[in-house]
Amino acid sequence: YRTDEGKPWVLPVVRHMEQKLAADETLNKEYLPVLGYEPLASAATRMLLGSDSASLKEGRATGIQCLSGTGALRVGAEFLAHIGKHSIVYSSNPTWGNHSLVFLNAGFTSYRSYRYWDAAKKALDFDGLMEDLRNAPENSVIILHACAHNPTGVDPTQDQWRQIADLIE
Structure with a gap:
């Protein structure tokens, strides 16, 4: 996203979460598993396909986190x-x-x-x-x-x- 002047614009919710994450001392910089953070991948897949998706229920779909x-x-x-x-x-x-x-x-x-x-x-x-x-x-x-x-x-x-x-x- 960019401003009318062509400069990068960061969504306010992103700024808020950056501050929240930076303040959370329980988070670390440990490497994630090769397929990424499973709760994120799972939630994103459910959001995309729908929680009642036959593909998910039958194990025919999955999600991974990429860089x-x-x-x-x-x-x-x-x-x-x-x-x-x-x-x-x-x-x-x-x-x-x-x-x-x-x-x-x-x-x-x-x-x-x-x-x-x-x-x-x-x-x-x-x-x-x-x-x-x-x-x-x-x-x-x-x-x-x-x-x-x-x-x-x-x-x-x-x-x-x-x-x-x-x-x-």
Whole structure:
């Protein structure tokens, strides 16, 4: 997040929690397990999938904690390329330049983009996005920014998210 002047802006809740954590003398700097802090990963997975998720109840889904967004993308890319045998990935246009390198270096053979930002209208190009995703080959991996699309900051509406989910399900 950035201010109107382009400077980084930290959410007040983040500042509050930083102070709270810094004051907690029971916390230490010990290394976390390789899969991260399990209570955090578990809570995030339940939040994402829903506590009543069949995938969670049946043990078909889990979560891990990664170091940074790029680190999480790399872990996901490695898993999808080597375990899922996926080879084509789509990312929004625009996106960060490291996304292509993360996926190509993890074993994907094709990095493609889908339309996202309409510079002339300064808005989401929803029709273009849907057309590009509709034309993506079956079993393509689609990178979606769940909120605060980086770098545009523009997110689909709830109805648009439903349409995207219906299309790629």
